[in-house]
Amino acid sequence: MTMVQGSTDQYGTRVGGDEPGTTAAARAVGLTKVYGSGEAQVRALDGVTVEFGRGEFTAIMGPSGSGKSTLMHCLAGLDTPTSGLVAIGGTDIGRLGDKRLTRLRRDKIGFIFQGFNLIPTLNAIENITLPLALAGRPPDQAWIDLVVQAVGLGTRLRHRPSELSGGQQQRVAVARALASRPEIIFADEPTGNLDSRTGAEILEFMRHAVTDLGQSIVMVTHDPVAAGYAERIVFLADGHVVDEMTAPTAARVLDRLKKFGE
């Protein structure tokens, strides 16, 4: 892989040109993560190299223990790799100081969690704009309006999470992830707590955020139906990328997953 040294921004060292459309939203190069030591040592990731394109909806799949959650946590700057490179946009996050890493995670990455992770004392619109408030950034009102309209919460924007259904809470969480117009959004089993119909609505909205709003989403899931909404699937097994699939369908995904058990 050719590395092109670019200019330095507020987050630190560039690892490539970052003109829109030319750099992956996120990438890992030779990523290795080892937990423990001696006989208890676990090699959760073993030399993973993968890119996630701008404006793409990618799913990460694999059996339990394959390393998919570890990969997402390393890409998102939560966990520190043992070796290898992680870049968000053009920024090598391994070379950031603690404060810059915190700022990048807050400003440049959106998150959608299985458990919604909303603040119970804030209403829906306050939860949606919280990341901007924490960053001290004025909201781009036109963008917020677009996201709020797309998320379709209507009159419930002044409701607290306890007054919303699970599907409505996850819509708020998706809107919150989009509010800062992040470089990339990581979604961890986003429909795991939802019934299939509500889950489908959330996945449709996530796909809309990519196709119509130009966002980039990486989703970890074990659900072939959920993965079928993505444009591309990266399959992990034993800490390695073992396969990829484009234009997936739930049936094709299920067939591929069966091969892991053979």
Add this chain to the structure above:
Amino acid sequence: MTPGTSYEIVISGRASARLLRPLLDDFTVDRSSEGVTRLIGPIVDASHLQGVLAHLTSVNAELISIAPIHPTTDGATT
């Protein structure tokens, strides 16, 4: 909230010290359980709790639980 009570805060994933730095003076960090990070330490009052939660929120940590740890008769905690 009882002054001086220790609390266990559980967040999703193995969070590195780099993200938790502002909390490390007050909390010990346990990453021994798969897929979670446990922060254990005293929370002195509601303001302290709000500050801890504000930091975890600002780094987009996924909060799983917060619970007091009750001392046992032999001085250990449960």
